[in-house]
Amino acid sequence: MNKISFKIGLLFFVAIFLLESISMFFLHDNIIHSRVHDELSALQTRGNNHREILEASFHEETIRHIAMMEARTDTQVILTTPEDGIYMSSNKVTDEMKKILKGTPKNVPHDGLILEDNWKHATYIASISPVVIDNKVKGYVYMFQNTQKIKDLISGLNRHFLLAGFLSLLFMMIIIVFLTRAVTHPLIKMSDATKRISKGDFSVSLPNLGKDEMGELGESIKVLASDLEILKNERNEFLASISHELRTPLTYIKGYAEIARRGDTTAADRDNYLGIIHEEAVKLSKLVKDLFDLAKMDENNFSIEKETVQLLPYFQRIIEKVTPALNENKMDLILDCSDQLYGQIDPIRFEQVILNLLDNAKKYSEPNTKISLDVKQLINKIHVKVKDEGKGIPEEDVPRIFERFYRVDKSRTRTLGGTGLGLSIVKQLVEAHGGTIEVKSTRNGGTTFEIII
Ligand SMILES: Nc1ncnc2c1ncn2[C@@H]1O[C@H](COP(=O)(O)OP(=O)(O)OP(=O)(O)O)[C@@H](O)[C@H]1O
Ligand SMILES: [Mg+2]
Incomplete structure (x- = not known):
């Protein structure tokens, strides 16, 4: 059992356990309440029935009959006079009963009263129904029922509740174990996978985990x-x-x-x-x-310090630097840049970019060809194009020329002094300026690099 499963499982368990206990408690309380209520009202109804018979005929015969009837049940009837004398009782009158009889309130409503409902502690529950003939109280019908019956009933109920509680707890635990397994299994797999990755094993195989x-x-x-x-x-x-x-x-x-x-x-x-x-x-x-x-x-350990630069003099100065080398190769460089153009660039880094591109244009072109450097502004972006009429780059190599150490023709470029780092530096510098660089080239058809900043 790992920690996460245990934690989630415990959380589930506590939550469900609380929920179940609370609802069980209320259910239990409700059932007991209504069972006791049923017993009490049954007792009262029984007393009222006797009372009605007595009101219809208040005779020795009837009274004996009622006593006989009650003698065979688990309830007991006592008929008293208005002055607390006892007419009849279906069974022996116990001391507790006498206590209840003595405490009879004076004006009992015609529908009767429950005198004792404390089933937990009293020996009896009891009710009273007054017998009224011609508006005069002739006597009282007391009904008693031993609370043992209710107690038995409720302890039976408790046993059922306990069993149900125990079974559902067991069931719940089984479900939680499976559920937490299902939830944590992928997590554990992933944690294992990352551990393996950190040790250098990149062949992670994770089970299909769905779309969540x-x-x-x-x-x-x-x-x-x-x-x-x-x-x-x-x-x-x-x-x-x-x-x-x-x-x-x-x-x-x-x-x-x-x-x-x-x-x-x-x-x-x-x-x-x-x-x-x-x-x-x-x-x-x-x-x-x-x-x-x-x-x-x-390492992102260098900073681009942009400033507003007037582009025409800036490029002219760069061209001055490369002209001697170009003249050596009998090559021409034509600059096309308006006087009004300004750009936000880091002059030193951007010069590095342009020098690298011009160096390539020179290195990979034949003598007596020309290089053009076009600078334009299109929708507040500066477009810088470096175009040569050299040998071009084969289509299959174009996507890779910005990679480090990538050279199209390793043996030949070596004689030209290339290491294949120039363009990867160019690309990084342009991107650090927030710009992009693209290349268009065909074999023997010249090459154009376009920087957009
Ligand atoms: N203007 C171009 N015309 C033809 N091929 C080019 C051009 N620019 C680059 N290439 C090709 O792309 C490769 C990569 O260029 P890159 O500038 O990165 O390296 P390099 O010029 O060989 O070396 P370095 O610039 O580091 O001295 C070059 O070796 C060359 O084959
Ligand atoms: Mg280069």
Whole structure:
């Protein structure tokens, strides 16, 4: 028995037990009340009947007859004179009866009175009916009945109630056990599942829990498990990629440093090797910087500080920076941006975005092609398009180019110095600005990136 089942079960039990006890109590009280009432009014009616017979004929004969009739029942009749003398009694008059007889009130209504109804403590219940002939009280008919009969009746009733109570309690407990099992079973399953997930076992199998909140929780746990699994795999892949990316330039550096160190290497060769070593070291430091940026973004540990920027001079300054590199490739860059445009951006981060896109456009295009940079405002959003006439991206690769370390043509891009981190940084930065980035590209048909902020 686990804790939750016990708690719910106990709660159920207490609630139902209280409810049952209260309703049983009232039922019991009601039944007793009406049974006693029945007995009392039966006694009174019997007395009244005798009284009527006596009023019709108040004779020795009749009185004896009544006494004889009563002698055979469990009730007793006593007929008294108006002055408390006893005419007749169907049985022996006991002391208790005498006490009741003495206490007779003076003016009894014609329909009679109940004199004693305390069935619990008195020996008798009793009633009185006055015999009135020609407006004169001729005597009183007292009726007595031993309360033992009522007591027996009620103790029988109590026994039944006790049995019923016990049986329903038993029944209730069985139902509660099954019910709490049904309620808590899925919870326990889910708790087990989460424990397994935390230990790294993502193969959660939960029973079908239906469409209620419990089912939703189960679904969420399943989704969580698969998300965690994906995350874990991604992390492993990422780590593998990082170590791979670090190893390649390091191998070059190590190799060329060894050759350069050899005594028989000419000065010209050594210079060449040192150049390669330097180039690889630059790549390494870019890689490390990119990784650091990504790590910061993953932790939401960097802030976008937006300010209002006039866009035309801003982009012109960026273009100035890249023009020498483009000229080297004999490429043209055309900027189309109105003087009146202003944007809410973090100038440093957004420059990083644009430089990355321009770097790609340059890297993946042939000489003598052009790149265009269009900046427009459409319904208070800024649209920035970077378009090139390069080799494009194959359709099947388009959805994946924003992934970390994803490169279309690994062997070729390496010679161009790409690690595949640029676009994933771009995407994160654009999203941190609250914007979106989309790409349209076809193989050999150029590529367009559109940022909407
Ligand atoms: N303008 C483009 N034209 C053709 N292919 C592109 C273009 N931009 C990106 N790609 C493809 O998408 C891949 C991912 O680009 P991304 O900028 O993320 O990485 P990278 O340029 O290889 O390396 P990094 O930017 O980190 O130096 C590139 O390797 C390239 O294959
Ligand atoms: Mg790039």
